[in-house]
Each structure stands twice: as structure tokens, then as C-alpha cells.
Amino acid sequence: MSKSTNVTWHETSLTKEHRRKQNGHESTVLWFTGLSGSGKSTIANAVAKELYNRNIRSYVLDGDNIRHGLNKDLGFSEEDRTENIRRIGEVSKLFVDSGQFVLTAFISPFRADRQIVRDLLEEGEFIEVYIKCPIEECEVRDPKGLYDKARKGIIKDFTGIDSPYEEPEQPEIILESDQYSIEECVEQVIGYLTAKKAI
Numbered sequence: 337m338s339k340s341t342n343v344t345w346h347e348t349s350l351t352k353e354h355r356r357k358q359n360g361h362e363s364t365v366l367w368f369t370g371l372s373g374s375g376k377s378t379i380a381n382a383v384a385k386e387l388y389n390r391n392i393r394s395y396v397l398d399g400d401n402i403r404h405g406l407n408k409d410l411g412f413s414e415e416d417r418t419e420n421i422r423r424i425g426e427v428s429k430l431f432v433d434s435g436q437f438v439l440t441a442f443i444s445p446f447r448a449d450r451q452i453v454r455d456l457l458e459e460g461e462f463i464e465v466y467i468k469c470p471i472e473e474c475e476v477r478d479p480k481g482l483y484d485k486a487r488k489g490i491i492k493d494f495t496g497i498d499s500p501y502e503e504p505e506q507p508e509i510i511l512e513s514d515q516y517s518i519e520e521c522v523e524q525v526i527g528y529l530t531a532k533k534a535i
């Protein structure tokens with residue numbers, strides 16, 4: 337039984353629609369997923385900057401601000417990754433409710449975990465952005481030196497080496513970060529949001 341069985345949901349008089357109207361734009365999750373080094377953080381932050389320049393409210397959640405705080409009790413076992421994504425999904429839903437775009441940059445390697453987040457949200461509110469980049473290219477980039485450590489066995493359960501990554505089957509957006517520049521990837525995301533009349 338859930339520990340919150342006796343907790344009552346508090347209805348608020350101000351709704352998501354009020355907040356969206358005040359902001360003058362929609363609110364959705366842009367869920368970036370991909371291997372370490374594929375470019376999730378770089379592209380998510382570049383998209384957020386472009387949104388800011390257009391006076392659109394957004395916030396980036398990534399490992400640095402979540403795994404050092406809210407999720408600092410979690411490691412990289414399958415169970416912990418699932419809990420990591422579950423909590424980030426719940427936080428993302430709050431951001432959508434607040435009328436803002438939220439850009440999440442987590443490996444989120446398991447399809448089922450990403451589906452749980454999609455199911456938490458309403459139709460159209462979960463935009464899965466797959467940063468598709470061959471592991472060979474991620475290994476060359478190795479911005480944090482982690483692939484090198486994983487190959488040497490210093491880090492265990494590293495995604496793509498000795499822990500799986502399940503590719504999205506029908507992501508809303510695919511960004512091939514080994515084929516297109518950061519700017520071109522940003523344009524692709526902004527183009528999608530514009531076409532959907534979200535901005």
C-alpha cells in the first residue's frame with residue numbers, strides 16, 4: 337500500500353491553463369535521452385538559451401543539479417536508475433503544471449522508465465528527444481574521461497559498456513549529434529515546437 341493513502345489531493349483555483357495563459361506559451365517536457373557524451377546537456381542548455389532569448393520560460397534539469405541534491409542517495413544500479421527517472425518525472429510534471437518548459441538531460445536508459453514518465457503527463461506534454469550518437473563518437477569525445485575509466489574497469493555498470501541503453505522506438509525528435517552541429521540541433525527542436533504551436 338502507498339504510504340500516502342491518507343493524504344488528500346489539494347485542488348488549486350489557479351490551474352496550469354491560467355499559468356500558461358499568463359506566460360503566453362504552452363508548457364511541456366523536452367526529455368533528452370542518449371548515451372553519456374552524446375550531447376544531452378549541451379543541446380538542452382543551448383535550447384534553453386534560445387527559449388530565454390524568445391522570452392519563453394524554461395528550466396534545465398540534469399545530473400549536476402539533481403544527482404548532487406534531490407537524488408544524491410542514488411547510484412547506477414538498474415533499481416536506482418529507475419528511481420532516479422521516476423523522481424525526475426514527478427518533478428518535470430510540476431514544472432509543466434507551473435506553465436514552463438522543462439528540459440531534462442538524463443541518460444534514462446530504460447524504455448519502460450521513460451514510458452512511465454510519458455504516462456504521467458497529458459497527451460503532447462512529453463516530447464522525447466533522442467540524441468543519437470554512435471558510442472565510438474561518444475568515446476572519442478569522452479568529456480569527463482568516464483569511458484576511459486569504464487574500459488579500464490575502474491567504473492562498473494557504465495551505460496553502453498557494461499550496462500544497457502535501450503534506444504527509443506518512436507521518439508518525437510531524433511538529433512544526430514555526430515552529423516549536425518549544436519546550432520542545427522537547436523534549430524530542429526525549435527522548429528518542432530513552432531510547428532506544434534507550443535511556442
Ligand SMILES: Nc1ncnc2c1ncn2[C@@H]1O[C@H](COP(=O)(O)OS(=O)(=O)O)[C@@H](OP(=O)(O)O)[C@H]1O
Nearest residue numbers: 372373399412417420442443444445492493494495
Ligand atoms: N555507471 C555509470 N553509467 C552512466 N553514467 C555514469 C555512471 N557513473 C557515473 N556516471 C555519470 O552520471 C551521469 C548519468 O547520470 P543520469 O542520472 O543521467 O543516469 S541515469 O539516467 O540514471 O541512467 C553521466 O553523465 P552524462 O555524461 O551527462 O550522461 C556520467 O557523467
Ligand SMILES: Nc1ncnc2c1ncn2[C@@H]1O[C@H](COP(=O)(O)OP(=O)(O)O)[C@@H](O)[C@H]1O
Nearest residue numbers: 372373374375376377378477479513516517518
Ligand atoms: N552536435 C553536437 N551536439 C552536442 N554536443 C556536441 C556536438 N558536437 C560536439 N559536441 C560535444 O560533445 C560533448 C557532449 O557532452 P555533454 O553535453 O556533456 O553530453 P551528455 O550530457 O549527453 O553526457 C560536449 O563536449 C560538446 O561540446
